[in-house]
Amino acid sequence: MRLCMRMKGKVMLMSVAIFLPVLLAACSIAYSALAHSLVRASADTALRESYGAQLYVDRALENTDKSEAAFQSHASLIAVYLSEQQGYRIQAYDVNGNLLADSVRNELSLPAGDIQEAVGGKKAWAVDETSGQPMLLLSFPVFADQQIVGVLRFLRPLTQETQLMQHTMWTMVIVILLAALLAWILAGFFADALTTPLRKLQQAAARISQGNYKEPVAIESGDEVEALARDFDKMRLGIRGYIEGLEQERQKQKMFLDSVTHEFKTPLTAIIGYAELIPRLQDEQARDRGLRSIHEEGRRLLKLVEELLALSRLGRAGFSVTNEEAPLAPLIREVVREMKPRLAEADIHLELMLTDAVCRFDRDKTKQVFLNILDNALRYSECMTIEILMAGNDRCLEVHILDDGIGMTGDLQQALLDPVKRLRDARQAKGNGLGLAICREIMMKQGGSIDLYSHPSSGTEVVLGFMTGGVA
Numbered sequence: 130m131r132l133c134m135r136m137k138g139k140v141m142l143m144s145v146a147i148f149l150p151v152l153l154a155a156c157s158i159a160y161s162a163l164a165h166s167l168v169r170a171s172a173d174t175a176l177r178e179s180y181g182a183q184l185y186v187d188r189a190l191e192n193t194d195k196s197e198a199a200f201q202s203h204a205s206l207i208a209v210y211l212s213e214q215q216g217y218r219i220q221a222y223d224v225n226g227n228l229l230a231d232s233v234r235n236e237l238s239l240p241a242g243d244i245q246e247a248v249g250g251k252k253a254w255a256v257d258e259t260s261g262q263p264m265l266l267l268s269f270p271v272f273a274d275q276q277i278v279g280v281l282r283f284l285r286p287l288t289q290e291t292q293l294m295q296h297t298m299w300t301m302v303i304v305i306l307l308a309a310l311l312a313w314i315l316a317g318f319f320a321d322a323l324t325t326p327l328r329k330l331q332q333a334a335a336r337i338s339q340g341n342y343k344e345p346v347a348i349e350s351g352d353e354v355e356a357l358a359r360d361f362d363k364m365r366l367g368i369r370g371y372i373e374g375l376e377q378e379r380q381k382q383k384m385f386l387d388s389v390t391h392e393f394k395t396p397l398t399a400i401i402g403y404a405e406l407i408p409r410l411q412d413e414q415a416r417d418r419g420l421r422s423i424h425e426e427g428r429r430l431l432k433l434v435e436e437l438l439a440l441s442r443l444g445r446a447g448f449s450v451t452n453e454e455a456p457l458a459p460l461i462r463e464v465v466r467e468m469k470p471r472l473a474e475a476d477i478h479l480e481l482m483l484t485d486a487v488c489r490f491d492r493d494k495t496k497q498v499f500l501n502i503l504d505n506a507l508r509y510s511e512c513m514t515i516e517i518l519m520a521g522n523d524r525c526l527e528v529h530i531l532d533d534g535i536g537m538t539g540d541l542q543q544a545l546l547d548p549v550k551r552l553r554d555a556r557q558a559k560g561n562g563l564g565l566a567i568c569r570e571i572m573m574k575q576g577g578s579i580d581l582y583s584h585p586s587s588g589t590e591v592v593l594g595f596m597t598g599g600v601a
């Protein structure tokens with residue numbers, strides 16, 4: 130059967146259950162030893178008195194032939210006299226163990242084992258408890274002229290010894306009860322010292338199960354429970370960080386989904402609106418403007434889908450890049466050649482300061498990064514000049530792309546590389562705002578970096594960091 134009890138009660142019960150049997154056993158041994166010692170002391174006293182009895186018998190038989198018959202004729206006188214002298218019952222027996230005289234009449238017969246030993250010439254004693262009052266029976270042979278003429282028996286009540294043993298027993302009972310009470314109190318004290326930290330730990334676990342991860346687990350017990358509490362608190366902090374991270378990710382996903390939904394809704398609303406309006410328009414130019422708007426919004430929607438798919442692919446665990454060691458300048462010149470017609474159309478002057486430095490990069494994906502950065506500068510910065518310069522050492526190669534455009538605020542710089550914030554802020558600007566987030570993912574995957582530095586009305590600087598051969 131399972132014992133349903135709190136740990137404190139179990140500890141107290143176990144402590145008392147261990148302590149009491151030990152105490153009872155110790156008291157029982159001490160009681161038995163004391164009883165034996167008292168009886169032995171009484172027997173020794175009776176043995177000493179037996180020598181005086183032997184002398185009295187010698188005097189009583191002094192004027193006789195000192196035979197068995199003489200002892201038998203004087204047995205009653207000897208028993209009565211010795212009883213008056215000693216103050217307790219005396220019996221006399223012949224050499225065959227038959228009772229000759231008894232100082233007390235009409236008494237029940239007693240065990241005769243000690244009599245038989247005395248008849249054989251030995252002193253013997255025993256304790257009789259059949260009458261309800263313990264009595265010491267001491268028998269010894271009586272000698273006359275070196276011959277056994279009879280046996281005397283001392284029947285000494287152990288009244289004082291019994292009273293002393295009863296007093297001792299009650300004292301032990303009181304001591305056992307007090308010791309049990311003290312053991313219970315001490316067990317409760319130590320049980321509290323053991324269970325209080327566990328109870329605090331249980332309360333902390335209950336708080337955590339209810340979602341409260343902020344309150345620390347502080348237990349100072351100086352034992353294994355304190356070490357367990359420290360590990361538990363580390364677990365709490367880990368769970369708290371994990372939960373907060375999940376909550377932040379959930380909020381980001383929600384904001385991202387809201388932003389994507391809005392970005393999908395805007396061009397779709399325009400497309401549906403123009404599609405419903407065009408059949409009712411009579412002006413050919415108005416129809417053409419409507420069709421151009423549908424085409425532009427459709428391309429914007431397609432661009433958004435492509436960038437979302439690109440972000441999804443880049444975020445997969447299986448996404449990988451091929452880091453090849455090669456000069457970066459030829460790739461930059463190739464990007465500039467492709468962008469040159471658009472730059473010329475926008476009347477933007479481009480300056481290059483390149484070196485033959487070698488670094489590690491994925492050619493196709495890095496080309497996409499440069500194209501995206503130049504496209505953003507071309508479309509949004511309203512700049513007149515763009516500079517691309519390279520600088521580095523044996524550990525890192527940096528490419529600085531600077532423009533003299535309108536610049537941006539610090540908040541916008543922090544949000545540019547976050548797809549959620551950028552997509553949300555893109556509602557007030559042209560484009561979708563996911564291009565730089567894609568660039569950031571590409572640079573991170575190939576072990577590089579991307580940083581933005583800008584101030585309103587002072588242009589923008591984009592710094593791309595690449596690993597060199599020394600790092601690899």
